[in-house]
């Protein structure tokens with residue numbers, strides 16, 4: 008399948024020239040095309056932010072909802088119709104800040120969705136304030152003395168919550184990003200792909216070069232080893248190193264829609280199931 | 295309204311949480327219903343799991359009863375402090391039945407108390423835990439329930455327990471029954487109510503269950519909610535029946551997730567309800583606004599309790615009408631339904647799903663703690679008619695989710711059904727659903743979203759007038775849960791120049807809603823809140839003013855006597 012299938016006509020893109028978001032869009036399209044996912048079967052769900060505009064630039068179904076809330080509709084869409092491929096994609100502010108509570112509990116819930124986060128360590132759309140992943144000391148018009156807060160470590164949090172798939176890539180390596188996205192989509196259950204992404208307009212610290220200098224590919228790591236995965240995830244907090252690749256996989260987790268028990272004997276989406284009125288009459292007769 | 299007075303006994307059980315008030319109540323009402331008595335029950339409880347003091351007020355009658363009264367004919371205090379808890383409701387005609395030693399100090403002179411050593415009788419049989427069964431036996435006898443009926447019921451309820459417990463339960467029931475017979479004879483305590491054979495065919499159902507059954511009948515197949523009194527009853531009801539009816543039930547991490555999941559579910563073809571109380575709904579308001587923007591159907595069950603903030607978690611109020619009416623930033627249409635009876639709760643909840651789906655709008659079912667926790671016998675709900683009609687289409691290539699049209703309604707498609715692509719965008723968008731900052735298009739889209747208001751008004755359920763087609767000189771106006779209470783109060787007053795107008799749809803108003811109000815000389819609006827929110831709504835949206843308001847905002851529901859007094863004060 009050609010990635011052009013996913014390119015809509017006449018779109019006016021709101022991203023700054025040189026932004027890492029372009030690379031992510033391209034890698035995603037390639038991944039989708041290589042996986043032969045039909046646009047009619049794909050639902051992109053996003054929140055609000057520059058990253059969250061990505062569904063607007065894709066030819067597929069999409070639910071571009073509220074800031075911070077992408078994971079909730081994504082969970083429901085997939086659970087109501089498990090035949091759809093559902094990707095929830097937004098920025099770090101959206102997913103880890105405004106949507107932090109949903110991030111935690113969606114991991115616990117383990118819906119069969121792919122969660123892609125553009126991690127540019129800044130708020131782009133609102134013009135350059137700190138994000139939860141901004142490094143300490145990062146100066147902005149709001150954080151005038153530099154960021155005081157400990158950066159949010161999404162991978163460590165996800166592994167601590169036993170997320171079923173946890174990976175990080177950097178858009179400085181688009182092929183690796185594409186490969187990881189493919190793995191994440193194929194994985195059954197919740198998968199997190201945190202993508203390091205330079206924001207050329209508002210983050211002059213965490214640049215393409217900075218990511219190249221601080222990120223490195225993981226080697227000789229068993230992703231089923233949760234403790235080793237956690238050690239890797241902690242590196243960013245401990246020595247500023249950003250390991251790239253699949254850190255953790257738990258293949259034994261049952262995806263949410265299956266655990267919820269409505270698909271054991273019937274795989275059809277909920278809208279195809281008529282109300283059993285006879286049963287309802289019986290229930291009413293019990294009162 | 296015509297003068298009428300039900301023949302009924304008001305029976306009140308009072309005790310701390312966890313003391314078995316509920317067991318007595320649950321067994322008793324079922325047995326009394328089987329014996330052909332009309333039953334009404336309402337609860338008042340504290341926001342705590344143990345201790346405190348809770349009460350269940352029952353009315354047992356020969357004709358339908360559906361409203362709380364202050365009067366107590368028979369009080370069963372189950373602990374010290376119980377009598378004081380309801381002191382204001384006692385009169386010289388109240389009979390207090392129970393272990394006198396517990397409450398002797400709380401009784402004033404002139405009150406009648408009869409000592410029934412429940413726990414002593416129970417302990418002699420085997421354990422104090424049988425006290426409740428002794429009480430059931432005694433009450434059964436006072437109401438002339440056949441012993442066999444009681445026995446069968448108790449056996450069924452405790453089926454599966456070991457033989458010793460079953461035997462001792464039987465003995466406790468027998469002992470209680472004998473006490474009752476003795477009371478009837480020696481103390482002249484007896485209730486002669488005429489059973490009504492129709493009652494046995496009816497159902498005994500609570501407000502929360504009626505909303506739940508209505509949701510199922512409306513094709514609900516998704517709820518993600520965060521527990522909050524008094525809305526939790528609906529969540530547990532749907533959880534209990536979820537697997538039987540293909541309903542996905544999830545406890546969301548917060549109300550924000552709950553409503554956003556509900557919108558996701560509708561987007562993918564599901565039929566979702568968001569259920570919460572005021573505080574939780576406050577968190578949902580951005581999601582409500584999203585429903586407006588993406589023209590998504592949505593049903594919201596908002597079970598009111600007194601605010602602001604945490605307020606009185608287990609008490610009642612009609613204080614969130616304004617909240618439902620104005621919640622959500624930006625301008626978008628909505629419908630607010632407020633059932634007054636259990637039948638209406640069933641019908642309107644089903645109707646809410648249909649309205650939401652047809653007009654792609656949020657529809658509220660506005661209840662309150664009093665309503666969801668109250669139950670009585672009512673005709674069995676009829677689910678034989680197929681009321682679930684999906685209003686989405688199979689899309690074609692080039693499908694535009696927000697296609698402009700005169701009606702403002704664009705056919706709604708869902709992903710995975712048809713060849714088209716379905717977009718939903720919380721930004722202002724074009725016909726396809728892509729983000730836009732074209733300000734001319736913005737105007738068109740706002741007009742489109744608001745255009746359906748016309749249909750909503752056309753489809754609005756008008757208020758109900760009693761007596762029918764009357765021009766009463768004096769008119770009481772009420773909405774939602776207060777209906778049966780006002781009805782009984784007006785029947786007691788019995789003036790033929792006094793009528794009642796009840797709104798089960800409070801927004802938008804039916805175009806002719808104001809007519810009967812316009813004709814009345816004295817217009818009294820009765821509401822369970824402090825601000826007279828519905829009176830204000832009438833002024834704003836129907837340009838009609840009321841002369842008097844009867845308001846209550848103590849956290850308790852109105853009682854019949856209270857309404858009689860307050861209306862009489864106005865009319866005299």
Ligand SMILES: Cc1ncc(C[n+]2csc(CCOP(=O)(O)OP(=O)(O)O)c2C)c(N)n1
Pocket residue numbers: 055056057058059074097098099100101102125127129130131132133138
């Ligand atoms: C409830 C709410 N609060 C705030 C905003 C404003 N807002 C929009 S995007 C955004 C942050 C964007 O940062 P991020 O999610 O990291 O995405 P980026 O733009 O960097 O890609 C904020 C604060 C909003 N739209 N909604």
Ligand code: SF4
Pocket residue numbers: 021022023025026027028057058127131132205206207208209
């Ligand atoms: S503001 Fe930053 S993140 Fe947003 S498009 Fe521009 S460069 Fe990219």
